[in-house]
Amino acid sequence: xxxxxxxxxxxxxxxxxxxxxxxxxxxxxxxxxxxxxxxxxxxxxxxxxxxxxxxxxxxxxxxxxxxxxxxxxxxxxxxxxxxxxxxxxxxxxxxxxxxxxxxxxxxxxxxx
Amino acid sequence: xxxxxxxxxxxxxxxxxxxxxxxxxxxxxxxxxxxxxxxxxxxxxxxxxxxxxxxxxxxxxxxxxxxxxxxxxxxxxxxxxxxxxxxxxxxxxxxxxxxxxxxxxxxxxxxxxxx
Numbered sequence: 001x002x003x004x005x006x007x008x009x010x011x012x013x014x015x016x017x018x019x020x021x022x023x024x025x026x027x028x029x030x031x032x033x034x035x036x037x038x039x040x041x042x043x044x045x046x047x048x049x050x051x052x053x054x055x056x057x058x059x060x061x062x063x064x065x066x067x068x069x070x071x072x073x074x075x076x077x078x079x080x081x082x083x084x085x086x087x088x089x090x091x092x093x094x095x096x097x098x099x100x101x102x103x104x105x106x107x108x109x110x111x112x
Numbered sequence: 113x114x115x116x117x118x119x120x121x122x123x124x125x126x127x128x129x130x131x132x133x134x135x136x137x138x139x140x141x142x143x144x145x146x147x148x149x150x151x152x153x154x155x156x157x158x159x160x161x162x163x164x165x166x167x168x169x170x171x172x173x174x175x176x177x178x179x180x181x182x183x184x185x186x187x188x189x190x191x192x193x194x195x196x197x198x199x200x201x202x203x204x205x206x207x208x209x210x211x212x213x214x215x216x217x218x219x220x221x222x223x224x225x226x227x
Binding site: 033040043 | 116154155157160167203205207213214215216220221
């Protein structure tokens with residue numbers, strides 16, 4: 001079945017550093033969603049991408065829809081301690097219905 | 113809007129007991145999802161409803177799990193009997209019909225511990 005592979009699995013960075021993470025699949029997605037999960041909370045949608053090549057920003061976050069439609073990237077600039085959490089990529093299943101496929105997540109740790 | 117509301121936030125129960133988790137979706141959303149999150153398996157979709165009708169329950173792990181949506185503003189996930197391996201965080205999420213492109217709104221989750 002469809003799978004989303006996220007890398008890295010975890011990142012330990014210093015406050016102020018830039019962060020880059022990605023999500024790849026063997027199948028094509030027509031939408032890429034990036035969520036963030038704070039500790040003890042549910043995932044919250046950060047950015048949605050709908051077109052190949054699309055680059056979208058949300059504050060210090062920038063995400064790109066890969067040209068091949070099989071990957072997506074999320075960058076965080078000038079990280080701060082509240083960026084800590086798990087970042088998930090997700091996309092609609094191509095089997096129809098309303099199912100969304102989630103990646104395993106990238107855990108971000110920021111040291112002040 | 114208050115967002116997706118789940119109750120309880122935490123539940124500790126003994127093995128063999130029945131557990132009922134509750135969810136109130138965002139008003140106007142017609143798709144509802146139940147997910148389970150564990151360290152080992154990540155986020156797993158258990159079941160989703162559209163217009164109160166279960167569309168896909170292939171993620172429900174066993175017959176011990178059941179879910180209902182009696183109306184547009186309420187859903188339950190029941191585990192009977194519960195087992196220690198059911199310990200996880202259970203999330204409810206809701207979206208509009210095309211939410212798979214716009215994303216879903218998640219509740220804060222219910223942390224279930226079965227001892």
